[in-house]
Amino acid sequence: MSNGFEALASIFACLDLGFAEQVLSEAYRPEGSVGRPHRSLLGMFKAELAKRLGGVRSYRRLHSLLEADEALRSLCEIKADERAYDRATLMRFRRRVGPERLERIMSSFLRQLDEMGVLTGEAVALDAVFIKAYSRRDPEDNRRGLFDSEARLRKQGRNVVLGYGVHLAVDAGSEMPFTVMVGSANVNEKRISTPLLHKARKRSRKVKRIVADSQYSSEAFRSEIKRLGAEPVIPYPRNQRKGEKGVLRVDKRFRSHGPWRLKRLYRCRSAIERVAARLVDHFGLEQVRTRGLRNVFIHTLLCLIAMLTIAVSACLLGHRDLMRSPVTLMKLTGRI
Numbered sequence: 001m002s003n004g005f006e007a008l009a010s011i012f013a014c015l016d017l018g019f020a021e022q023v024l025s026e027a028y029r030p031e032g033s034v035g036r037p038h039r040s041l042l043g044m045f046k047a048e049l050a051k052r053l054g055g056v057r058s059y060r061r062l063h064s065l066l067e068a069d070e071a072l073r074s075l076c077e078i079k080a081d082e083r084a085y086d087r088a089t090l091m092r093f094r095r096r097v098g099p100e101r102l103e104r105i106m107s108s109f110l111r112q113l114d115e116m117g118v119l120t121g122e123a124v125a126l127d128a129v130f131i132k133a134y135s136r137r138d139p140e141d142n143r144r145g146l147f148d149s150e151a152r153l154r155k156q157g158r159n160v161v162l163g164y165g166v167h168l169a170v171d172a173g174s175e176m177p178f179t180v181m182v183g184s185a186n187v188n189e190k191r192i193s194t195p196l197l198h199k200a201r202k203r204s205r206k207v208k209r210i211v212a213d214s215q216y217s218s219e220a221f222r223s224e225i226k227r228l229g230a231e232p233v234i235p236y237p238r239n240q241r242k243g244e245k246g247v248l249r250v251d252k253r254f255r256s257h258g259p260w261r262l263k264r265l266y267r268c269r270s271a272i273e274r275v276a277a278r279l280v281d282h283f284g285l286e287q288v289r290t291r292g293l294r295n296v297f298i299h300t301l302l303c304l305i306a307m308l309t310i311a312v313s314a315c316l317l318g319h320r321d322l323m324r325s326p327v328t329l330m331k332l333t334g335r336i
Contacts, residue, residue, distance in 0.1 A: 005054050005065075005072050008046075010333040011313040012075065017042060020105045027096045039085070043077030044093045047085050050076065052283045052306040053330070059087035059289065091290070094298050102301040109308035110203060113176060116315050118323070120173030121204030123233075123265070125272040126196060126212040127170075129279070130156055130185055131286050131296075133163040143186075148291035154185035161185060164296050166285065167192045169200035170275045172211060172268035175324055176311060177275060177304050178203040182297040189215045194224055201228055209233050211268045214250060233265045274324075275307075282326045283307055 024041040047062065050072065056062045066073055066084035078084060085093075113119050133151030138144050144162075145151035151162050163185045169178045179199040181192055193216050201207060210225045211233040217240060225232040235248040235256065248258040248266060256263045279285040283303040290299055307326075313333075314323035322329040 005050060005069065005075070007330040007333040008050055008053060008075055009071070010317070011053070011309065011330075012046060014313050014316040015309065017045075019108050020045060023101045023104050023108075024097055027098065027101060039082070039089065039093075040077035041093075044085055044090060047076045048090060048094070048302050049306050049309060052303055053309070053326070055282070055284070057284070057287055059090060063087065094290075094302075095295070097298075099294065099297045099301055102298060102305065106301060106305050106308065107203075109305065109312055110176070110178070112312050113174070113308070113315070114204075116312075118174050118311065118315065118320075119171050119176060119204065121171055121206040123172040123209045123211055123268045124178060124200050124204075124207050125170045125172045125269050126189075126193065126200075126210065126216060127168060127269070127272040127276065128189055128192075128215075129166045129168065129276045129285065130154055130161055131163050131166060131288055132161055133185075133296075134288050134291055135162065137162055145291075150184060150293045151291075152184035152186040163288075164293070165189075165192075166300050167196050168272060168275065169196050169203075170272045171204070172271040174311075175271045175275050177307065180297075180300055180304060182293060182300055184293065190218050190221065193218075193221050197221075197224065197228070209265060209268070211266060213269065233262060233268070235266065278324070278326070279303055279307065 021042045024045060028038050028041065047066065051062045056065065063084050063086045066076060066078060073084065110119070133145050133148045135145035135148035135151055138146040143153050151164060153160050153162055165183050165185050165187055167181045167183065167189065170176065171178055179196065181196050183192055197210065207230050209231045214235045214237045217234050217236055222232045222234065235250045241247055246259060248256065248262040250256050256266050283306045285300065285303045288296060288299060290296060310326045310329060311323040314320060314329050317333065319329060319332065
């Protein structure tokens, strides 16, 4: 198998994807029903993971690989007389399955990691990643996209970006994603913070600290964190609690100031930056080739599931130290 896909055989072989297949089948009619039978649901799911795990940048390239590589066809359960999955086929599959079912599959992987003792769950870090939309600006209303009307503008550094915000909650100890929400790029973090907190809380009842940057600083959010029995580790911006000593702050050079204990706890926030970097560099988060909030959410969930697939398979293959190293694990399993 070419292009590093030989590693996928070892990774998929060690995983129990029976639950995923059961969840996916809920979106389709049972076998034997009237009408044309659907393609292999688990095969299309594996093809979506292969695209992200194999670093394939486009569905056109994935289609070419599925047509040419017999071993990859077999891995993705494409029969000899069947056409390779094309972009339209996989798009219909993703839309039909929907984000709710993909979140359940993601939860299943997280449960496996929890049972393996990977997740600590004590410190949860929150942050947002902004990704560009698959569209250009609407000339009649340049605040939104021409081909993607749900995409919005957001200032990022010196640039203005048309796209979406991927709001993540990450287990700071293991650097595994707990949950995600996706909104238009102009949606402020404070509006997403409370529902994101409650989704993360459902993943783990052991949460003791919520760590986030000053974008999440509001008395309402801090009070909600305390109500849930956790401690907010969030620096105050300059316009809040002016002149007061003993509070956590971060300056323009990203240096933290305040009590030593809070500065030490605030270091956990860097975990979410590493997670975001891996999602972009190794799992194709920024390779958005779909439009609309729901479709971008589905794309994001598939990227997170691919990340969790690496973590679970690394533990099952006896390489727990590589669960955050997708490139090294793929190279190693490709030689097994």
